[in-house]
Amino acid sequence: MARMKFLCDAERCIECNACVTACKNEHEVPWGINRRRVVTLNDGLIGEKSISMACMHCTDAPCASVCPVDCFLQTDDGIVLHSKEVCIGCGYCFYACPFAAPQFPKTTNFSSRGKMDKCTYCAGGPEDGNSPETYALYGRNRLAEGKLPLCSEMCSTKALLAGDADIIATIYRERVLRRGYGSRAWGWSTAYVDSPSPTSPGQSWDPSWAAESRREI
Amino acid sequence: MRNGSVPAGMLHLLAALMLFFALGAPVGAQPAAPATDPGVYSNPARSPIHGEQDLLNELGVTAMPDDPLRGQVYIPDEKLGVLVQPQGRAWRDFRSGINPWLHAGLIGLALLAVILLAVLRGSQDYSRDPEGRRVARFRAVDRFVHWSVAVSFILLALTGLNIVFGRWLIQPLIGDVAFGQVTLWGMIIHNSVGYVFLLALVAMAVMWLQDNLFNRVDWYWLRRGGGIASGEHVPAEKFNAGQKLIYWFALLGGLLLGATGILMMLPIGEIGLATLQWLHGIHTVVAALMIAMIIGHIYLGSFGVQGSFDAMAKGDVDLEWARTHHPLWVARIVGRRRRRDTDGAAAQPGE
Numbered sequence: 226m227a228r229m230k231f232l233c234d235a236e237r238c239i240e241c242n243a244c245v246t247a248c249k250n251e252h253e254v255p256w257g258i259n260r261r262r263v264v265t266l267n268d269g270l271i272g273e274k275s276i277s278m279a280c281m282h283c284t285d286a287p288c289a290s291v292c293p294v295d296c297f298l299q300t301d302d303g304i305v306l307h308s309k310e311v312c313i314g315c316g317y318c319f320y321a322c323p324f325a326a327p328q329f330p331k332t333t334n335f336s337s338r339g340k341m342d343k344c345t346y347c348a349g350g351p352e353d354g355n356s357p358e359t360y361a362l363y364g365r366n367r368l369a370e371g372k373l374p375l376c377s378e379m380c381s382t383k384a385l386l387a388g389d390a391d392i393i394a395t396i397y398r399e400r401v402l403r404r405g406y407g408s409r410a411w412g413w414s415t416a417y418v419d420s421p422s423p424t425s426p427g428q429s430w431d432p433s434w435a436a437e438s439r440r441e442i
Numbered sequence: 443m444r445n446g447s448v449p450a451g452m453l454h455l456l457a458a459l460m461l462f463f464a465l466g467a468p469v470g471a472q473p474a475a476p477a478t479d480p481g482v483y484s485n486p487a488r489s490p491i492h493g494e495q496d497l498l499n500e501l502g503v504t505a506m507p508d509d510p511l512r513g514q515v516y517i518p519d520e521k522l523g524v525l526v527q528p529q530g531r532a533w534r535d536f537r538s539g540i541n542p543w544l545h546a547g548l549i550g551l552a553l554l555a556v557i558l559l560a561v562l563r564g565s566q567d568y569s570r571d572p573e574g575r576r577v578a579r580f581r582a583v584d585r586f587v588h589w590s591v592a593v594s595f596i597l598l599a600l601t602g603l604n605i606v607f608g609r610w611l612i613q614p615l616i617g618d619v620a621f622g623q624v625t626l627w628g629m630i631i632h633n634s635v636g637y638v639f640l641l642a643l644v645a646m647a648v649m650w651l652q653d654n655l656f657n658r659v660d661w662y663w664l665r666r667g668g669g670i671a672s673g674e675h676v677p678a679e680k681f682n683a684g685q686k687l688i689y690w691f692a693l694l695g696g697l698l699l700g701a702t703g704i705l706m707m708l709p710i711g712e713i714g715l716a717t718l719q720w721l722h723g724i725h726t727v728v729a730a731l732m733i734a735m736i737i738g739h740i741y742l743g744s745f746g747v748q749g750s751f752d753a754m755a756k757g758d759v760d761l762e763w764a765r766t767h768h769p770l771w772v773a774r775i776v777g778r779r780r781r782r783d784t785d786g787a788a789a790q791p792g793e
Contacts, residue, residue: 240516242516245517257519259519259522262515262516262517262519262522263515263516263524264513264515264522264524264525265513265514265515265516266511266512266513266514267513268513268514270557271483272736276513276525287530287531287534290534290537290538291533291537291538293604293605293606293608293611293625294608294611294618294621294622294625295609295618296618296622306766308622310618310619310622311618311619311622312480313622313625313626313629314626315605315629315719316710317537318631319536319710319715320530320533320537320715320722321530321531321533321534321716322527322528322530323526323528323530324525324526325521325522325524325527325529325715331709349642351496351740352747380741398716411527412526412584413785415526415528
């Protein structure tokens, strides 16, 4: 069973922001919403690193745990999705998210938070398929078309990897060994209890974790 | 060598071995690959860490950082410059783990106290005034303001408790989409009615301040425990010390709830995530305490003490009820009325 993850190789990222732009264009993300962004640590200093960050699709997702309306679900591939039909835009997921992934459009009265929007791993909404309604709410379902997330496909230096965790972890490990250096896989230790590090053998993905948190919506 | 756990002797040995291999290898040959996966070779010449295992150990940092990792972003949304915020984990543990139990515990304790009081003491009756004389206790404006606070508080408490418990108690019953709608409207009510509550609370506090200042009578009342244990009627003024305590706790708690609640509605980027997490914690803990306290207040003002509901419903109370529960207050107002009557009688002929 595949377990989909993102891995950003900070040694390769050149902060070109193509992933950000690709994401916005592919899903027609509204103005002011950033499902993905590039964070540069130690900007202009020695040891500068850029990391492309979005929802990491955590194994034991904090957003799903704190949601007052329990609008999240996790697919068999480990992708964390949410239902905008159920979401109330309270912002609790942003309080809990380690990666500042949830986004809130200012659409409602008094410019309060609208329904949450976040990276869907290009897997559309909680409903299967690629209907226009799903596209309008969540963006394109590329996974249903057999494609991987566009951000990583567009990455010019192949810094941003997306796909099955075992495969991308192996690629990263080989790179590290070949180069002789590397920073860690950013966010992995925080997001995935099943694989604390891409360089040490962890447990493999168990879809029953998703089954525990998954609900019919 | 950044990895401090490796003994220096071993590193010397490793360096000597590498030197040996480098010298011994034929000219033009690839550097010897350490034993690793087939197809993968490391580049020891460029490695800051000599040795595959050292490198992997270095990378295998699994602990979440203690401090938020902040960086630079090109987009104007500065709050997205946070790469990792570890305090979110603590907030999650509070929100999903501690908080529901805290609420359930406090509300459960309050209900238990009320039930115990009802079983042990029953509904406290009083002897009616034989002539049916009544004393005015609350003006219309007092009652209006009190019920504005009460109704808004109950609305706020129910919609707030829905945020804490609804996902477990109500969602399985009515379905996800319906519950989403209910909670959405609950949140809108919560965020709007909060202002009514705050305004009415301040008005109530100002109107009743004079009657809620503590004095020696209250000290005596508190030392006797309000007569809850003994069943005696400890003398009190317009409000007994227990009511005064409720006044002050409601005022302080309500102001805290109002302040934290309004601040929580500000945009996240304006106020900061760490502040919001604390505001939420204060808001929900104070709310739990307030709900527990108000459960006791509702019981004592209705079933627990007969005749007391009249005060807030009709505005006047039976004279004998007032003499039983608030003798000092009755003595004061009856005395005042007598004085006024006699003053009036004396004044009339002169005019």
